[in-house]
Amino acid sequence: MTRRGVLLAALALPACATMPATLADLPRCVAAPGPALWLLDAGWHTEIGLPPALLPPPLAAIFPEAALVFFGFGKRHFMLAESPGPAEWLAGPFPGEAALQVTAWSGIPARALRLPVAPARLGEGPLGEALLASFAPGPASHGLALIEARPGRRFFRAARGYSLAYTCNTWTAGMLAAGGLPVRAEGVVLSGGVMGQAARLPGVCQAAPAGLSPAA
Template identity: 45%
Template sequence: MLRRGWHSDIGLPAEAAPPDVAALFPGAEWLLFGFGDRDYVLATSPGLGTALAALFPGPGAILVTGLRVPPAKAFPERDCTGLRLPPGGEEGAAGFVAASIAGPPMRAGPYPGSLFLPARQSYSGTYTCNTWTAEALAAAHLPVTPEGVLFSWQITALAGALVASGYG
């Protein structure tokens, strides 16, 4: 789990990720997945109006970033928590990610080796990137309740509790 300011991502080893997505990133060892408001993340320079519009339900997007090193090495300045998943956890997380993707890439992302994919979920002020991350952790068979998770500090607290419970 990676926290980038107000945003969070999940990472999976490339071999555990959905195969059709992993095929888009040849040579990647890890894939990071993050959810966001489609209009906001695709805007050339999102302004206050775009940010405010994201509070209301609208199409989502998933940013996928292929990495040749583990996420903590690729983003050393960020809050990165490695979690040990229970049996079937990688498959559960990969299934959640695959079910979240609504089609082929829409365009390149902001990082080298990243792409935006359309999401099935709608983004809103009550279903954010952090809610999506919490759902991915729950799908990975971790003892997480996604309801009420809106902010990245909540994801960080969940990850800390998971580490303290032996999932670190």
């Protein structure tokens, strides 16, 4: 990629906070039978969330009491920055080590999308396997390579690196595909590439605007 292309990509990353217009037309979620995962647009990236009971044991053990546990992939130095500054944003598009952020939630985030999935894909099924395979193995902390622990949040070393060919949103799309959803990960760079596909899935709905913050 040329220097001009890298700079354009850097400027485009914050723009992923803009949701596709189709999201405004989604129905509000009501009580629904069957398992589902939650998809969160966190602005510059996307995350997926599941209750601990639907996660493989090593991941369920991170926050066993949480209502939902959200997972997000990203550039390691960016993910660990309390408030990313110009240096983190400018370095963001370049390849580097990646981290997985795991966050405990006490409920459903505002405007998260609910995506129905087959029970067989969860737990130790294909989605659970794909999630677990995203983590680098470690000697402690449930067999995962813990980088840093914060209240309600943990950072782990990822099994593969970050690049513009494999961003946080590419990872999310891959997890949705592992969940058996007809989502394409190839070519996805910004959050709109995930949210736009998810908005067209059968049975999708959107949580109420008055959501919750991550659990302390």
